[in-house]
């Protein structure tokens with residue numbers, strides 16, 4: 001698993017063609033095995049997903065650029081008491097990053113967000129964000145099913161599926177200024193159950209291996225990075241107790257990662273669909289958003305005191 005070409009380690013790449021996506025077939029089973037191995041060894045994998053076309057990519061990123069190009073006073077109209085839900089500018093932990101998060105995929109939420117920023121409406125943004133979330137959430141459900149089937153706990157999949165929340169996170173990373181060597185977001189593990197990222201073709205995202213090496217993710221028009229978050233570990237612990245399941249091999253791993261932009265790069269735009277299990281996740285997020293809480297350890301463990 002995971003090609004090691006020359007001295008440059010690479011993230012595992014898994015093809016999701018139509019044949020691989022047909023449940024019960026040999027292709028489905030072998031793809032499922034690669035998914036689990038990727039999540040156990042690297043905590044993530046690159047999904048080559050040809051059904052996500054370059055046209056779909058260009059449409060959504062065109063809208064994303066327009067969103068971040070809005071004047072700051074307009075961007076600040078979106079306020080929220082929930083951590084990370086309002087516009088994030090230059091905060092100590094996110095120096096190079098501007099971002100929003102939205103609850104998805106609910107038409108009413110996206111419409112009210114759109115109308116706040118574009119009072120005359122912006123159908124392209126609204127429909128594009130909803131279509132993107134729908135497509136990626138369908139893909140996520142397939143990945144989740146593959147994992148639960150592979151671990152022989154498919155029964156749990158149905159109950160888990162009914163208690164899932166999606167958040168769409170919209171991100172832009174600026175390039176370093178003259179007096180900065182580079183521009184980075186802090187090293188962290190994700191607090192979600194799973195995160196699926198889709199980006200413009202600007203490098204910068206790096207994932208740390210269990211051996212301590214950093215591997216660069218190279219985004220492409222039709223690929224996603226699928227990453228396990230801390231809550232995935234939590235859920236699998238609960239499943240193993242409920243089903244008295246002893247995992248035969250490894251365990252899902254939630255990897256450390258960071259974004260590092262160098263001079264001469266272009267701004268990086270990124271869309272992340274964050275999948276949350278609706279246990280006390282907002283409490284966990286609130287805990288994690290405090291400046292005093294370290295970002296590079298499994299927050300679920302610290303939060304729940306285990």
Ligand SMILES: O=C(O)CCC(=O)C(=O)O
Pocket residue numbers: 169171190195197205257259270271272
């Ligand atoms: O946008 C990226 O490349 C990474 C985003 C990320 O790590 C996050 O949203 O947790």
Ligand SMILES: [Fe+2]
Pocket residue numbers: 188189190195257
């Ligand atoms: Fe992350």
